[in-house]
Amino acid sequence: MWTDVSVVESNSDRWAELEENGWGALIGWAAGTANLRRRPSSDEGRSVTVTVERGGAAIASVEPFTTDDRIIVDDSIDEYLQEAGVPARPRGWVWLIRVPENYPSGQAFLDRINTELNSSQPAPVRPSGWLAVMQEVVGRLYEGG
Secondary structure (H helix, E strand, O other), X not given: OHHHOEEOOOOOOOEEEOOOOHHHHHHHHHHOXXXXXXXXXXXXXXXXXXXXXXXXXXXXXXXXXOHHHHHHHHHHHHHHXXXXXXXXXXXXXXXXXXXXXXXXXXXXHHHHHHHHHHOOOOOOOOHHHHHHHHHHHHHHHHHOO
């Protein structure tokens, strides 16, 4: 399914960027190809804050985001998806979810998805348990908007 997702070149306020983690990737999978888009990503100019503890004190520094950092992030997402029974995404893309018209912003829609998911009872523990919950929640939110 990932390779069937359309490519977009520019941003739109009707498309929200999914978080760059397994949770965001699984939400994208639950939304389906009709509600998902992708655009090429770039780590150029990106940085990370590295915190090291020395003598009981936390020392933070800002460092460039490296190729190794990218591999760690992508591998982590792939592992999460694999645990959910979902194939790995192609690498090198930013993933965007369609924002229904009744939401004022992409962040409002993502916040609603997360609120609904976090109130699920009983809450699944493993990614494999979250997939069905995400499909139900995301599907219901699209039906309402």
